[in-house]
Amino acid sequence: MSKAAALSSFVQSTPPGELADVTKAIKSILGNDSVQNELEPAFQTYNEEQFSTTKLPGSSNEVLVSPYNSLGDGVYYDVESQSSFKFDHATQKASNVQTYALESNHSDVVKSLVKSLGTHATEHYPKSSIGVYPVEDDSQLAIITVASKYSPSNFWNGRWRSQYIYTPSSGSMTGAIKVDVHYYEDGNVRLLTNKEVSLSVGSAAKAPEIIRKIADVERKYQEDLNKAFGSLSEGAFKSLRRQLPITRQKIEWEKISGYRLGQDIGGGRTR
Structure with missing residues (x-):
C-alpha cells in the first residue's frame, strides 16, 4: 500500500x-x-x-456538505438559504457565499419536503441539519438528515446519518440509516451500523406523508438499537465479567474500608 x-x-x-x-x-x-x-x-x-456540516459566514445555522448538493470544484449549495458556498475540506470552513436559485421541475416538492423534514428533525434530534436535493437528472430527490453530538471532555462523539432517494414518478424510496459512535476513555470502543431501507409512499404522496414514513422507519430502528443494547448488557457483556471474586463470595461493600487488598479480598492468610 x-x-x-x-x-x-x-x-x-x-x-x-x-x-x-x-x-x-x-x-x-x-x-x-x-x-x-x-x-x-x-x-x-x-x-x-x-454529511459534514458547516456554518455559513454570518449565520448560526449549519448546512450540509454531500455529493448530492455539490456543484463541483469544492462548491456546494443550500436550498433553505438559497445560497452556494465554497468549502475547505481540510479546515471544514465555508466561504464565498453567493445567491443560488434552485432550478428543478420538483422545486415545490423540494421546498415542502424541506419544511416537513425540518420539523421532524427538530422534534427528534437535538442538533441536526437537513437537506433535500434533486439528483439523477432531476428524476429523483435525495432526502438527508444528519445529527451529530460531540462530547470530547467525556471522551465520546457520535453521529446519526439517514439518506433516502425518493422517486416521485413511482413513489418508491430507498436509503440507509447509519449510526457511528466512538467512546475512548481508557479504551477504544466504536459502534458502526448500517440499516438498509426500502419502502413505497405512493406517487401522489404529499411531503408530510413522506416524512411520516421516514419518521416511522427511524423510530423503529432506534427502538431496535435500544433492544440490541439491552441484550448485549444482559448477554455478551455480562459473560465477560467475573460474577464473583476469586474467593467465590460477594464483597460486603459496607466493610470495604476494612479489607486488606491481596489478603482478605484475595483469600490470603493474615498475620
Whole structure:
C-alpha cells in the first residue's frame, strides 16, 4: 500500500468530530505539515460521505456538505438559504457565499419536503441539519438528515446519518440509516451500523406523508438499537465479567474500608 493510500485510509476511518485530531496526529507522526495537500482528495471523500456540516459566514445555522448538493470544484449549495458556498475540506470552513436559485421541475416538492423534514428533525434530534436535493437528472430527490453530538471532555462523539432517494414518478424510496459512535476513555470502543431501507409512499404522496414514513422507519430502528443494547448488557457483556471474586463470595461493600487488598479480598492468610 502506498503512503497516500495508507494515509487516506486513516482519514476515511476517522470517527465523527475527530478529523482535526487525526490530521494533527498524521502531521506529527510524519513530521511534515505539507502532507495536508496530499490528503485533500481523502478529506473531500470523507466530508461528503459523512454529511459534514458547516456554518455559513454570518449565520448560526449549519448546512450540509454531500455529493448530492455539490456543484463541483469544492462548491456546494443550500436550498433553505438559497445560497452556494465554497468549502475547505481540510479546515471544514465555508466561504464565498453567493445567491443560488434552485432550478428543478420538483422545486415545490423540494421546498415542502424541506419544511416537513425540518420539523421532524427538530422534534427528534437535538442538533441536526437537513437537506433535500434533486439528483439523477432531476428524476429523483435525495432526502438527508444528519445529527451529530460531540462530547470530547467525556471522551465520546457520535453521529446519526439517514439518506433516502425518493422517486416521485413511482413513489418508491430507498436509503440507509447509519449510526457511528466512538467512546475512548481508557479504551477504544466504536459502534458502526448500517440499516438498509426500502419502502413505497405512493406517487401522489404529499411531503408530510413522506416524512411520516421516514419518521416511522427511524423510530423503529432506534427502538431496535435500544433492544440490541439491552441484550448485549444482559448477554455478551455480562459473560465477560467475573460474577464473583476469586474467593467465590460477594464483597460486603459496607466493610470495604476494612479489607486488606491481596489478603482478605484475595483469600490470603493474615498475620
